[in-house]
Amino acid sequence: MRHLLSMLFFLVSSVVLGQQTASVVGALSDKENNNEPLPFANILIQGTTIGTTSDFDGLYELPNISPGNYTIIFSYLGYETVTVENVLVSEGKVTTLNVPMGASEGVALDEVVITVSAKKDSETALLLDQKRATTIKTSIGAQELARKGVGDVGTAVTKTTGISKQEGSGNIFVRGLGDRYNITTLNGLPLPSNNPSKKNIDLGLFSTDIVEFIGIDKTYSAENYGDFSGANIDIVSKDYKGDGFVSLKVGTGINSEASGVDTFFLNEGPNQHGFYTKNYPAFPLNNYNFVTSWDRTQANEPINTSFSLKAGDSYILGEETKLNVFGVASFDNGYSYKEGVTRGSVTVGGIARRDYDYQTYEYNTNSTAMANIGLRHRKNYIQYNSLFVNTSAQNQQEYRGVIDAFDYAPEGGAFVQRASYERTSLWVNQLLGKHELNENLDLNWGLSFNLIENNIPNRRQNTISPSNWDIPEGPKSFAETLNGADNHRFYQTLDENEMAANLNGVYKFKYNEDIGKHEGKLSFGYQGKMKEVDFGATQFNFRITKRDANNKRIVHPLITDVYNLDNYFNLENRLAGLFSIETFRGNINTPNALDPQTYFGKQDIHAAFANLELTINQKSSFVFGLRAEDITQEISWSTSLDPNGDTSTLNTFEILPALSFKYAVSENQNLKFAASKTYTLPQFKERALFQFEEVTQVYFGNPSLYASKDYNLDLKWELFPSNSEVIGLGIFGKYIQDPINDVTVNSATNDISYVNTGDSAKAFGAEFELRKDLFSSEKETAKAFLKTNLSFGLNVSYLHTNQELDGDKVIEETTAADILALSIDFTNESDSLSGASDLLINGDLSFSKQFAEDKDLMATVAFNYFSDRIYALGTEGKGNLVDKAVATLDVVFKASLNKHLSIGLNGMNLLNPNIVRSQEVQNVDVLTYKKGTNVNLSLSYNF
């Protein structure tokens, strides 16, 4: 109740709104001057103050007007005023009005051309794109994201066919193909990853505020990088052309799990806004100089908030020059809470060696700022995008139970806590240019420079077990601590920078006068990306001293309050010799003890491509492309075990063909086919012969790892019953030669490495999509057409994947390479791809009704389901770790109250199912929790 009250208070004391999506655009031409563009003419909607002026190209736009029926007046000094009546403006559509104007003779109204098209971020526009394209692609636009209440790009892509997201990791699986098979770009230029072990950036970092639409290309085109087999996910950032606007949105909400706890706890140090950083103190190995507390602190009430401000405007700078600017700034934060069991190292006999009940308090922030500036001069367009995203994830994790059933607090009673804070800052800068050099030749180019910084400052962990292991409920003590690293502070920095360049020419030929279009298009060009990664980590281990200088066992105090460990790890006890401080390189006597463990990676890819797009006849068109890529990867490292380090290099050259074919069966029906060859590169870390530690798991690279070859085949039939409806049915097949998996190799400590696990993996499946208007009606009033619409959307994908798991191949190939022989005993001889659910379903039912010109209501119920999928392959007789099927249900309401104000109410994850990861064969749940239902209320205000 208290939460509800504070939520209401917050809402009432804020101002807010909603952005309408209809607009009128057009071109004015000068009949007195050979129909050249007519700039500086006035355009006004009769009976309103809405108006604008045409630009140098004679272009104008009346954005964000309410749907309705208008009379629009065009006037220019000395010219005859033109009045166009009955201009119908509908939600989500762009009405185009091209008007010729003259000085004396009147303009015949039939010279005025009115067409209605859709805005790029609307669902209809994207559907139209899909219909026209020769290639097979899907997009999801801002409009659909708003309708489904989606706040980030990671969730957004899961609303499209065949894509699911792994719990906890942010990994996206496309048709069962995980991180290494996908590519993420922003406006066609590559994005660096925020995680050293991943290829793709976490899409959850991107707020949908910056998105115009997200293009998801599941078939390969030679214009894209060839390290691909799942999807190329291109985030197209918002671009603005038109009159100035400002819109403000604020929201608040709660998570049912977070608000269900009596007191919410977090770490000492990090602040609310998520811009915190902390270095370790000077002289960390001397005495005890750390200042931040080991203990949890009480946090604020777990109430989520969000804020976003968007603004855009256009300026006329000179005779033939126009400048567009758009900016968005947003901040949101969220609290969540998980509890359940977590188990690890479950043996073949079914004993969970690690077995905890746990609680995790989490607090996340996202601050996003984006600005883009577009400059048009004649037939040249240059755009600069700058995007800054800062995210932080803070959590307080507490585990109670058995650390190791054979070795460490075997009867339970141990307490392990981890205070973690991770911050990622991404700064993307892009300069894009488009030039129409002449009738037949366009030149496009792009340059980007991206920086990403990922920091884990001052992660703290404590491990304490019962003083007598046979009495788990008894008092605890550090005396029985086993490893020097059980109590530690950890500092990690990852800096990545990537420069990328695109340069391509488009030669258009075979002009067809009937349709006013070129039927042939040859694109050719260069693409390059050069990436550098710099990783460093230092961990300070607080080693519990067991014996004093006289070799006598030290008596450690009993710990009665595990939430007051500052009482133990402090200067006094350090001076008393109860513990010492060391790094993984050694203690204070080791000269380089403070050198971080590092690696430095470089990857350069240079590519040349040519792509021919040709319309054969009215029904058939094809695209054939060829691409060549030269790839160099290099990684060098220095770690505690290999302080002098080493370097590992991979060079490869790939030739990649791609073919797409489209046959228009009828006006509204297409048959599309695509085939391509691509490759899957190992991540450079995966080839480095050194141990890399991630929280609780040790990984090491395999220098004999090599690229897989991928063969992709797609066939799709699509029918567009109307502008807003589609039925699609596709089948696809993938053949991956020498696929790469990360699996547990035979070792004394269950380390994970990366190997070409078999000769082949196959994936084939069928995808079905449907968007249908169930009911649609329009009522005419004096001011507007009032629409009522009920629509239904469904996408289903069925997937069958199978890969050979061949331990002999692994031994043979790694032995032949003569660097490091590896062996793996797979539990199964063949298995599904990890991350692949057999069945994925997305469904939604949307209802919208306009009550008056500025009053409407929209309601959507969205449903998502994925079936069981493998999280990690089993080895040595242990079963696969499997994420159990999950169904989610979301409800989204939006209502516009008047011209300025709208209100939104979302209920996400209403079913709040148990999330379960389980080890098959042994049938042991290794992770359980509930995500909680999120209820959010928002207000938007359009100025």
Place this chain on the structure above:
Amino acid sequence: MKKSILKSVAFLSIVTLMASCSKDETPNKDNDGIQNGNETGIDCGGSTGVTCPDSEPSEGDGDTNANTSENLEGELSEAKTLDASKAYNLTGSYIIKDGGKLTIPAGTVIIATGGTSSYIAVAQGGQIFANGTAANPVVMTSGAANPTSSDWGGLVLCGKAPTNVGSTATSEVGDLTYGGTVSDDNSGVLKYLRVEYTGAAFNSSKEFNGVSFFGVGSGTTVEYVQSYNGGDDGIEFFGGTVNGKYLVSTNSEDDGIDFADGWQGNGEYWYISGAAKAGIEGSNNGDNSGVTPLTTTTLSNITVVGPVTEGALYFKEGGGKFTINNFYTKGINLGVKVKDTDTDAANRIEAGDLKITNMQFDAPVDGYKTTDYTGATQNFITVGENTGAGNSAAAPAWTAGWTKGL
């Protein structure tokens, strides 16, 4: 309109400014009566500029004479013989590769100064010959002024003998391969070798043992080896077929002597004292406790001096086939520990695969148990007096001259 845009630009700059703020934790360095900063005493030493009245300079043994000292680091792929008159500093990892052969004459002292990276590893195909004598053992120790456990790594041997973790496997250290099918593989000789203050942590879950034998074959000789004040186990066998004779584990912070993963060697004359957990830990396989080949051993003449917290013997993770004769213990609370959930270990016991004859419980802790095994078969231990490693609880004669701290 334009104002709002200005505002959003201002917000952008604030965001950028906030992004660049950061602060170090700066310790106090004033005269506050406590030892802080880099002070080495109370308000003295370090950057305070005040000399400590009673400070001991900790400049180590160092390179006092360039001719008599040498740094060991890197890889060895040929034969090399050390010189006992020289001081050897182990400044980093020293890996004896396939074809490499390191001979260490009696009396040689190797001083580890590189922290965790100071370790000696023998890869498959490499050999080490530590040719100490009772009077002049080979010593590997810490270079610290006040040495403690975990000052440096330890000694690691990787051979080609079978294990039960797969046809080959990767060792915890240095990404070396171990295991294979060569039962009589020969990694050299360890004789009269003392390894001190080992056990640095090299990742969040693992520390070096004093001496680790990964898949080491029976052609290797291991006799008269002591681990002294090791931060993890004293000596551990991961599979392999090598025998261990005259082994001493003193004050290990985990188990005294540990064998696992299908070790098929025998042990004689083991003297274990001061082990924090189990005296001896014998297991089959931690992931798949029933897997073959089973850890199979015959041990005789063993001394475990308590206290121990996980038994004189912890029959663990499926155990294996153990025959133990003359097993002397003193001051312990538990003879043989068997985890109640370890069904494979129980199966072995019920199958008669664990046989201990002549086990002595000298001066046990009040309320001690011979075993906490609760299964049907309880007669796998027969109690009887013996002298264990030779001299009951006291240091046996064969430890004279080359061991430390007994």
